[in-house]
Amino acid sequence: MKKVRMLTTRMRAKRMLAVLAGVAVLGAAGGCGAGAASSVVGKERLVIGVRPDLPAIGFRKGDGRFEGFDVDVAAYLARKLGATPTFVPALAADRERLLLEGKADLVVATFSITQERKTRVSFAGPYHLSFQDILVRDGTTGIANVRDLAGRKICEVQGSNAAQRVIDERQIPASVVPASTYDQCMAMLKSGRIDAITTNDVILAGLAAREGRGVRLVNTQFNEQRTGVGLRKGDVDGCEAVNRAITDMYQDGTAGMLLRKWFGTSGLTIGTVSVPQFEGCS
Template identity: 60%
Template sequence: MDKGTLVVGVRPDLPRLGLRTADGRFEGFDIDVARYIVERLGKKVRFVPVRAADRIPVLEKGKADLVLATLSVTPERKTKIAFAGPYFTSYQDVMVRAAERGVTKLRDLKGRKFCAVRGADTAQRLTAVTGMTASLVPAADYDQCMKMIKSRAVDAITTNDVILAGLIRREGTGFRLVNARISEQNTGVGIRRGDPDGCEALNKAITTMYQDGTAAKLVAKWFAGSGLDMSIIEVPQFEGCL
């Protein structure tokens, strides 16, 4: 809270969520949320790109003050960093080719090949579903996953539904969500441990974002037309600041 400019780690590779454009700008849902909450704190913002596997290290090494990069709150991650929020509640889902008409639920894909990005924890949740088996094919990022599903090297991609919705919006046609809702994903603001005042200030800004209607507007702005369920946009249950 003593800083005039906050360095925020964001994804550069996720369309509609966190994407670095050809001219070097950042755009997407997480970018707009970051700008909103930092402005509510009365600060300036500077973005730095982080890939999935780098989200926690940039905080631990002091290279970022905050991380807004589809970072789900998990017990394991809370042993390394702290979280404000969450600022959005989503669900793990599965994306398939639109032509896969026989796939209406998760178990229709039993034994099939799934692309899973290294550094994300969604693959483990997929295989933890009772009676579900899958062959997991690792990838460096979601662009690589898209190449795999287009070439039929994999049958599906699994991750947060908002990531998949962004990919569907970018592609335009050819892909769809299964709406499997495998598990709830609370996306939080990653911060370094031992900063309860900063955490509380961020939570206040997130609450205001929902109360003044900004959150609903941003969800519609970035994900309308993707097949994502946007019927309920409400303040997530906060984790609490330690």
């Protein structure tokens, strides 16, 4: 009886050791998996959120493919990281959610870097410096700069903060009219329901180029826009790798070539093309 009890005790001890060993292996594997998933470095495929609704920036064509400046930038960065890009749509209101829910590894979608956004996601870059501008109907008079938006109706796409910045930062008493897409803003502008659209100049230049006539870019520059690459919060290695790729993009002439390719005939002043000062990865 005593011998049987001793054997039973030994068997239980062996089972416990096996369980503990299994837990340790799973824990280690889980830790490695989490680390690999949390960084874009070393991935063979990168899911990248790009705009589907902005001509010349990020636009989804009828065949489902994406094209535009941001799309070309995203493809370049992916190649530099040794990965194959897969693009998914990222409307203004979806950019943070895609990262927070793990549905995108990077977001390259006119994502302006702000301190408030940096509390939830990380940013590499900026990869492009632009300014806020104003788009109006042809024949509109009295709007030559941001101060002239006082008392006017201006459109703001959900997830963007451009119109609100006119009110909060510039102290301009304008009326903000919400929209879900820039196509809705354009429809309201052309119908006269709003007086102007204000956001990044490259976005407005793309819209103006698509329309061809009937609208006009005011070409007033205010509120510098630092457009960055969104990453999951805390991916310092990924941020540094993307910054190196952005540096290469400027130094090898790709950045200037892409800006001229997409905006060279839009009337937008491109200016000097040089490596932007990065925000830093922390």
